[in-house]
Amino acid sequence: MGLLSKKDSKLILDPLADNNPITIQVLGICSALAITAQLKPSIVMAISVIFVLGVGNVVISLMRNIIPSKIRIIVQLIVVATLVIIVDQVLKAFAYTLSKELSVFIGLIITNCIIMGRFEAFALGNGPWKSFLDGIGNALGYGVILIIVGFFRELFGSGTLFGLKVLGDSVEKTGLYAIGYENNGFMVLPPMALIVVGIIIWVQRSKNKALIEEN
Amino acid sequence: MEHVELFFKSVFVDNMVFAYFLGMCSYLAVSKKVSTAVGLGAAVIFVLTVTVPLNWLLDQYILQEGALSWLGAEYADYDLSFLSFILFIATIATMVQLVEIVVERFSPSLYNSLGIFLPLIAVNCAILGGSLFMQSREIETFGLALNYGFSSGIGWFLAILAIAAIREKIRYSNVPAPLRGLGITFIITGLMAIGFMSFGGMLTGGDEAAETPEGGSAQVETLSEETSKELAQNETQEVSEITPK
Numbered sequence: 142m143g144l145l146s147k148k149d150s151k152l153i154l155d156p157l158a159d160n161n162p163i164t165i166q167v168l169g170i171c172s173a174l175a176i177t178a179q180l181k182p183s184i185v186m187a188i189s190v191i192f193v194l195g196v197g198n199v200v201i202s203l204m205r206n207i208i209p210s211k212i213r214i215i216v217q218l219i220v221v222a223t224l225v226i227i228v229d230q231v232l233k234a235f236a237y238t239l240s241k242e243l244s245v246f247i248g249l250i251i252t253n254c255i256i257m258g259r260f261e262a263f264a265l266g267n268g269p270w271k272s273f274l275d276g277i278g279n280a281l282g283y284g285v286i287l288i289i290v291g292f293f294r295e296l297f298g299s300g301t302l303f304g305l306k307v308l309g310d311s312v313e314k315t316g317l318y319a320i321g322y323e324n325n326g327f328m329v330l331p332p333m334a335l336i337v338v339g340i341i342i343w344v345q346r347s348k349n350k351a352l353i354e355e356n
Numbered sequence: 357m358e359h360v361e362l363f364f365k366s367v368f369v370d371n372m373v374f375a376y377f378l379g380m381c382s383y384l385a386v387s388k389k390v391s392t393a394v395g396l397g398a399a400v401i402f403v404l405t406v407t408v409p410l411n412w413l414l415d416q417y418i419l420q421e422g423a424l425s426w427l428g429a430e431y432a433d434y435d436l437s438f439l440s441f442i443l444f445i446a447t448i449a450t451m452v453q454l455v456e457i458v459v460e461r462f463s464p465s466l467y468n469s470l471g472i473f474l475p476l477i478a479v480n481c482a483i484l485g486g487s488l489f490m491q492s493r494e495i496e497t498f499g500l501a502l503n504y505g506f507s508s509g510i511g512w513f514l515a516i517l518a519i520a521a522i523r524e525k526i527r528y529s530n531v532p533a534p535l536r537g538l539g540i541t542f543i544i545t546g547l548m549a550i551g552f553m554s555f556g557g558m559l560t561g562g563d564e565a566a567e568t569p570e571g572g573s574a575q576v577e578t579l580s581e582e583t584s585k586e587l588a589q590n591e592t593q594e595v596s597e598i599t600p601k
Contacts, residue, residue, distance in 0.1 A: 167538060170380040171481040214478060215449050222442040230438060245488035248441050252481040254381040331375060332549035339535070339542035346534035353533050 152274040156282035162255045163286045164342045165352060169255035172246050173287055174334040180303055182243055183291030185236070187284030189247065191277060193224045194256055198276030201264040208265075217260045218251065225250050255283055290337050298328030359503050366507035368555035372482045373515035374548060376489075379482030383516055384541060393520035394513075396477075401509030403455065403477050404486050407448050408505025409498060411487040414443055444487045452478045482512050519545060 162168045169190075176182045200220050201208075208216050229247050232240035240247065250256070259279050264272040295301055300308040300317075309316015311324060327333055346352045372378045379400070386396045417423055419440050424431035456474045460467045477483060486508050495501050522544055531540050 164538070167384050168381060170384065171377050171485075174377040174380065215446075218445050218449055218478070219442065222445050226438060226441050229441070245485060245492055248488045249378070249481050249485055251441060251445055252479050252484045254479065254481075257479050330553065331377065332546045332553065334377070335542050335546035335549060339539050339546065342539040342542065343532075343535050346539065350533075353536060 149271070149274055152271060153278035153281070156275075156279040157285060158282075158345075159349065159352070161282045161286065161345075162258075162279050163283055163338070164345055166255075166258070168258045169253045169283055170338075172249050172253055173283065173290070174331070174338065176243055176246050177287055177290040177334055177337075178294050178298065178329050180288070180291040180295045182239065183287040184284075185232070185239055186243065186246070187280070187287050189228045189232075190250060190253065190255070190283055191280040192228060193221065193250055194259060194276040194280040195273055196276075197221055197224055197256060198259060198264045198272040199269045201260045202267060202269045202272035205265050213265070214257075217257060221251050221256055255279055286338070286341065289341060290334060293337055294328045294333065297325050298333075300324050358500065362500060362503050363507045364558060366504055367511040367514065368552065369558060370508075371511040371515060371552055371555075372485065372508050373512060373545070374552040376485065378485040379480045379512055382477075382480050383512075383519065383545075384538065387516055387520040387523055387541070390517065390520045390524060393516045397509075397513035397516045399474055399477055400480065400482060400512050401506065403448075403452060403474075403483055404505040404509035404512075405502065406455065406505075407451050407483060408486050408490050408508075409502045410451065411444050411447055412490055412495065412498060412501035414447065415440065415491050419443065440488075440491060444491075445484060448483055448487070449478045482508070515548070518548060 156162055160166065163170060163173055172186060172190075176186050197220055201217060204216070225248065228250070229240070232243070232247065259276060263275045267275070292302070296307070300306060300311055306316075308322065309318045311318050328337075370376070373380065373383055382396060387393050415423075417426065419436045421435035421437065422432050424434045424436070452474055456467075459474075486505055489508075490501055490504055495504055519541065523541065526540065526544075535543070
């Protein structure tokens with residue numbers, strides 16, 4: 142990365158793996174699980190969070206010296222809520238069916254703990270450019286997990302990716318279905334989201350032993 | 357009748373944690389001990405019971421399309437529903453602050469047990485989620501909104517109580533190292549969610565068929581306690597079957 146110094150690129154790359162907001166910091170899980178039955182809503186959600194967290198971090202970082210610390214939570218909530226309203230209105234205007242599908246979960250970005258967590262932990266103490274990178278990095282780390290979960294759930298649950306039938310047609314028995322493959326309908330149901338994330342955590346921690354927790 | 361149905365639906369079928377994953381962050385972070393889990397659960401019930409009806413009033417009389425008509429005919433065209441996020445979250449943050457102050461003034465002992473958890477609750481997705489679901493499902497009366505807030509709170513309480521009990525037990529079992537802590541909690545929650553899915557058929561009988569005795573609420577209390585115990589036992593069994601691998 143020629144544009145960024147080593148320290149800056151660390152801000153973006155760290156949250157992608159070793160300091161991932163979902164699997165390590167345990168933040169922002171609510172929305173991560175509910176909308177990942179398909180790949181497309183997962184990507185839309187990831188982009189929305191990247192926008193909200195990137196911009197929000199800059200705004201908070203610019204205001205960090207004038208926010209009285211006693212009411213900072215309310216100020217932060219108002220900033221996030223405003224950004225989320227923008228996202229919501231844009232989605233309603235340009236992708237109405239998708240925004241119906243995501244229903245309340247766009248609104249729940251407001252209480253996504255990643256956002257409040259990054260505001261508190263980073264934006265309140267650092268300059269705008271660094272905060273922007275940190276916001277983008279953490280939102281990307283969140284997005285990566287969302288996309289992995291969405292990918293597996295859609296592939297195994299409905300045999301499609303972005304709605305394209307990559308494994309063949311389950312009704313006409315083409316492709317993999319011709320040799321007796323069946324969709325695992327369970328993957329589409331909510332409980333499997335939790336188990337898939339559990340398995341991601343398992344894989345990640347098996348690779349990097351330093352992350353293992355006490356019981 | 358309507359009320360009983362809504363109660364069961366929100367506690368079991370549409371359980372905040374197991375069906376919609378709301379409030380997962382605090383659910384995972386504060387479920388290491390039963391006693392703290394009970395404190396947070398009680399605070400969530402309380403705040404949901406207060407904020408959902410309050411936001412219902414806001415929604416009915418300010419935000420909905422045509423809701424401002426009580427001000428006069430010329431206001432009848434306004435549709436302020438795009439403001440609902442910001443108003444709902446402001447109500448919640450204010451109520452949490454207010455509740456904290458009132459509880460501290462009038463019941464110091466309750467404040468000491470809830471105190472640390474109250475500020476956390478402002479950013480608990482379950483609270484905002486309750487209000488947003490109330491809005492999107494178009495709950496009709498104030499009473500039903502109150503009921504919805506209370507029963508969703510109970511559902512959340514039940515979930516965190518069950519997972520905390522299981523996590524206390526699991527400390528003594530030999531979980532594979534990479535799964536320890538967070539990983540196994542996710543998987544257990546998934547298994548519990550599968551268990552809760554079986555409640556899905558509970559309300560399909562329709563209004564006439566749904567039989568409920570007179571002492572509805574008392575019945576519910578015992579029922580929920582029993583099921584959570586049963587659940588806890590089942591889960592620990594299941595888990596111990598899985599873990600040796």
